[in-house]
Amino acid sequence: MTTGRRTPAFLTVTAVGLMFLVAIARGLSPFSEPDVWWHLRVGEQILDTHQIYGPDPWARFAGGPYLATQWLPEAVAAQAYRWAGLGAVPWLRTVSILLLAAVVYAAARRLSGRLPAALATGVAILGASGSLNPRPQLVSFVLFAAVIGAWLRTAEDRRPRWWLVPLYWLWACCHGLWMFGILVGVVTAVCLVLQQPDHRRALAWRLAAVNVASAAAVAVTPLGPRLLLAPFTVANNAASIADEWAATPLNNAFSITAVAAIIVTAVCWLLRPWPRPSWQYAWLALSAALTLAMWRLVPLGAILCAPLLAGALQSMLGATRERVDRRERVGLLAGLGGGGARRGAGLCGAGGHQGLRLPHGHGGDRPRAVDGATQERRHG
Template sequence: MSNDRAAARRSPVLTAISLLIVLGTFVAIVRQVSAPVTNTDTYFHLRMGREFLDGWSARSPGTLSQFSTADWVPTQWLGQVGYAAFEQWFGLSGVAWLAGALILAFALTVFLVARAHSSLLVASLITPLTVGSTAPFLSSRPQVASYLFVVLTVGAWLRYRETGAAPWWLVPLTWLWAMVHGMWPVGPALGVLCLLGLALDRAPQASTRRTSRRKALLVPVLSLLAAGLTPVGPALYGGVLRVGNISEYFAEWAPTDFTEVAPALTASVLLLWLVLALRAGSVPWTELGLGVVAAGWLVYSQRTVPLGAAMLVPLLAQRMQRVLPDRPSVGRLEVGVAAGGFVAALAGLALAVPFTSDQPVEVPRAQDQLLRALPPGTGLLNEWDEGGHDVWRYPDLQVVMHGYGDMFTDDELERNVDLLKLAPGWDESLRELGVTHALLYTDGVLTYALTNDKGWRVIEQDERMSYLEAPPDWLDPSAG
């Protein structure tokens, strides 16, 4: 290598620019998170966390409504408890801060894992690229932890390929993961995939601290066993399968729309990795397997796009580095600046959220007072998209719909769809529920049908929502 190239590699200007990119990513996250908590799913997580704090058992929890009666398994109860505890201590500002802290931790993890496999410049470029690829899913929900853990898991197994030191720490990580979010099986599966790839590669193992691949297989096996040792117990394994059975009812599990920015950006990252890999001539089975799985997550659904983006972090870092000069070892300065920027971002977020994130989604005062005055246990026909907020704001009411699908049977999910689509027999289905109050979109088809065809009255209304009451004879079987 020439002296000129070596000097460029160690350029203080390039180092400063790289670190400014990372710090700028932290600043962008703080600005994005410093806002009202608008994700309605956040609110049902808060309600569920509150219930767990008040006595729900992880092995036999209750339900959020009498209209959701499925036997369900808590797959993210610890994450929900964490958010609910912060709400109790600090209000919604605390929820926003905790969400921001988790997103910042994700960004920092992306940088550190990428830096372990590439130069500072490459890692600094991959960090905002990955955050941008996952941005629509970086909200006040426990799922962000899964993205962070995926980055750690893939990075750990690629390091095993280089050092021969098995990542035993993934076993307790999976145990924690299994309590925080339901995507935890991805971790052990990635371990098996990487070990299979290494066997096919017939890669020589490092001579120091090496662990045989047969022994390293204990890591994913023990990780699976550890998940069954959480407070939920072995029932957790069956709970994971439930998600696939009900995914058709939720938009985030719809096929990926590549006209949207985040999937298109992730696809571009995947394409860049593929071009760099093919340029090298041959691709190891380990890397190829990870790349194929990342592509699979990308095309499978909107919800799984971030998994693909997270898996690509160390893969792209390695490939980008191979077309650049040899990477310098990680220096104290860059780690110190990144860690200091992370802490400063947490502090800045703590200063901002009391002024930006302390209020929930606004409900018109008159409607809110009427709903709070209803007797406890009153049924409320509501919009599915608003159900998370409704179960949080009105815990004494029995809402018909909310977004935590695990709690609903298949028949109940189909019932909800039929109500919103005005499918044949929807009115009889509604009568069977015994519901005489509704909070619906003002311009929604259900509002129109109830008020124009079924005699429901609008009690309070604004441009967005309408509070309705049924006619006195609504529950009379002879009423048409």
């Protein structure tokens, strides 16, 4: 229930500004991860050979062909690396995190006003921060947030968003977490159909069609239908050797933040026991499952919970939810552009590799740095 009062403008402006500051701070923070260099090396291999499937170029006696499942962001990052040097890597990271914040905020605004949306977005960025390194998974986080926004709109008007089909094609060319976007779509569609009072069959066909078409789009990428099973193969191979594939440890600020967001949402719902659509309960349960199941899925759980947390905070405030207007859209674009420009200027002043740990002390020598890191990843 809302009252006629409005949230003071200075609070909303401050909250949105702090949201972007959190995103920029994460983008500016140092990182040290061999996989960054590995992805750059794969990207250079793709640019040089124009091949994303074939004999493994790094393992002569490999038991099968090499499948570059993340070829698009790897090639883009490698090309940016060739054009701008080391500075391109953290710049791409910062821009991706800023874009993630903007997309999560836009999704949260479907259920709340500016202040709760900004607070929930900041919490989501903090919860996801453990995985916000310059790797292709950043693309997954942004597109996952876009999928959430799409299904929020579908929950309002029961119309399928067919632009999700090309989005999934793009997503499948970038990273393997696309399957969780489809999972959200299926769960939401089932809930919407079950609570539909009439014309249930027609709605079921429409929503099922967009989910099936999205999965079909994955099968027609340059890697073909084999990409549908690739994430499961990677999971089986990596589960025993990579910590990020293990169950989520609740001993760090990132997972604690994500779990706290889920708990706060549930408590707010208990304090304001208004009728809520079933898909919101399903999303909260799915958010908890993603957060607790695997360390690499904590960002997805935090992002999925963000609009629910924003809506819960809005219910506690009781204030009128502001409409999205032109000034708000311009402000978001200004935050994106200003943050990206600030990071670019900082990199130019720092010699191009601020926040980067160069492997083997190779300095700014791009080929030696990338090849050295590749050897480090293979043998270290």
